[in-house]
Amino acid sequence: MADDIDKIDFLNKKELIMEYSGKYSIFNSNTIKTYPLRTRQNKVKKDQLIFPEQIKQWNLSLSEHITSKINLLAKSVVDCRQTNKPVVLFSGAHLIKSGMGPLIIDLAKHQLLTLVAGNGATAIHDFELALIGETSEYVPDALGKGQFGMAYEFAYINEALSLGNKYKLGYGELLGKMICDAGFRSDILWEVVRDSSPGNFSCREISVLAACYENSVPFTVHAGIGVDVIDQHPSFDGQAKGGCSGRDFLIFTNEICKFTNGGVVINIGSAVQGPEVLLKAISMAANAGNTPHDILTADFDLRNYDSEKMTDESFHGYYFRDQKSIVTRIPLAFNGNGLYIQGDIKQTVPLLYKTIMELI
Numbered sequence: 001m002a003d004d005i006d007k008i009d010f011l012n013k014k015e016l017i018m019e020y021s022g023k024y025s026i027f028n029s030n031t032i033k034t035y036p037l038r039t040r041q042n043k044v045k046k047d048q049l050i051f052p053e054q055i056k057q058w059n060l061s062l063s064e065h066i067t068s069k070i071n072l073l074a075k076s077v078v079d080c081r082q083t084n085k086p087v088v089l090f091s092g093a094h095l096i097k098s099g100m101g102p103l104i105i106d107l108a109k110h111q112l113l114t115l116v117a118g119n120g121a122t123a124i125h126d127f128e129l130a131l132i133g134e135t136s137e138y139v140p141d142a143l144g145k146g147q148f149g150m151a152y153e154f155a156y157i158n159e160a161l162s163l164g165n166k167y168k169l170g171y172g173e174l175l176g177k178m179i180c181d182a183g184f185r186s187d188i189l190w191e192v193v194r195d196s197s198p199g200n201f202s203c204r205e206i207s208v209l210a211a212c213y214e215n216s217v218p219f220t221v222h223a224g225i226g227v228d229v230i231d232q233h234p235s236f237d238g239q240a241k242g243g244c245s246g247r248d249f250l251i252f253t254n255e256i257c258k259f260t261n262g263g264v265v266i267n268i269g270s271a272v273q274g275p276e277v278l279l280k281a282i283s284m285a286a287n288a289g290n291t292p293h294d295i296l297t298a299d300f301d302l303r304n305y306d307s308e309k310m311t312d313e314s315f316h317g318y319y320f321r322d323q324k325s326i327v328t329r330i331p332l333a334f335n336g337n338g339l340y341i342q343g344d345i346k347q348t349v350p351l352l353y354k355t356i357m358e359l360i
Contacts, residue, residue: 017237029234034152036196038132041141046133046203049099050350052106052357060351062343069339070348073298074355076264077112086114086258090278092269093121096208097136098346101126103353105211112356115255116172116212117248119273120223123175123209124230127157130179130207131198149229155192158235163188165240170248171221176213179204192235218255220248222277253281259292259334267326268300269345275321282330295336299326300345 020026107113128135142148164174177184179201204210212219223245267274299322310328327338
């Protein structure tokens with residue numbers, strides 16, 4: 001962004017974006033105090049990320065049981081892309097926080113994924129990495145001081161959502177466009193950037209949002225209200241967030257409509273959002289005459305899984321949405337197969353990536 005761009009402190013705007021006319025009292029977001037993101041203590045730095053060239057040197061040794069599942073999944077991903085069938089990845093925030101964004105970027109660049117999805121935190125961590133090359137706030141240091149989630153630059157995301165909602169864009173698309181498109185970025189930041197804040201995304205090469213945007217792979221963000229740090233700020237506009245994320249849900253559902261002749265859905269570390277979004281989208285697709293068939297689903301997580309108890313409501317595992325929906329119900333309903341890949345994603349995901357790349 002140009003250095004001579006006008007800079008206005010957002011907190012000088014006294015009107016509340018979230019207007020309310022009911023009978024109750026609401027919190028005045030203009031009382032929130034923020035600080036520059038670059039001054040925050042972060043746990044994850046750019047040089048700690050896992051890059052594709054590193055994986056070639058790794059000796060990843062997992063059990064034969066897990067390795068065989070990963071081999072099956074990798075082969076299915078490659079087979080599906082060679083036959084133009086969809087491969088969808090839904091990620092929880094931990095995948096990005098664990099430094100594996102560069103692996104997802106490489107898969108997107110090779111067109112091995114047809115859609116990437118995540119919750120709001122997934123996008124926020126990616127945004128931080130793109131902006132300053134660091135992420136994962138040290139919560140214990142900030143929470144007691146009332147500073148958790150209060151980095152000023154989250155106003156960039158909220159302003160992007162407000163503008164994106166006016167243009168009727170999706171959440172992931174508009175964030176990718178903000179990172180990659182200087183003109184669009186200027187339209188967003190001219191009103192909110194401060195002297196103490198970066199005006200450019202200096203590390204866009206490690207952003208999954210940017211890679212997906214540049215390679216025309218949809219990145220859909222499936223957000224809640226009150227669950228993300230951007231919601232704490234005076235710049236927060238719930239209507240804009242809901243509108244942009246709502247469009248992403250329809251983009252996601254449109255991709256699920258392409259599973260009529262097979263495809264792969266991979267859920268990594270999303271215990272609720274990913275399973276629930278897929279469950280609703282797949283029901284909508286079937287209802288509209290695009291019934292999935294021969295679908296392969298895979299769920300990556302740490303918890304134990306007992307396939308024989310997934311119909312037992314007295315068993316605690318019955319209430320794990322990822323195990324019940326991703327691994328059991330959805331593949332069973334649509335003549336498919338479900339895989340549960342248990343283990344540390346810092347081992348299982350690199351092995352999946354490595355196996356896929358050895359097959360192409």
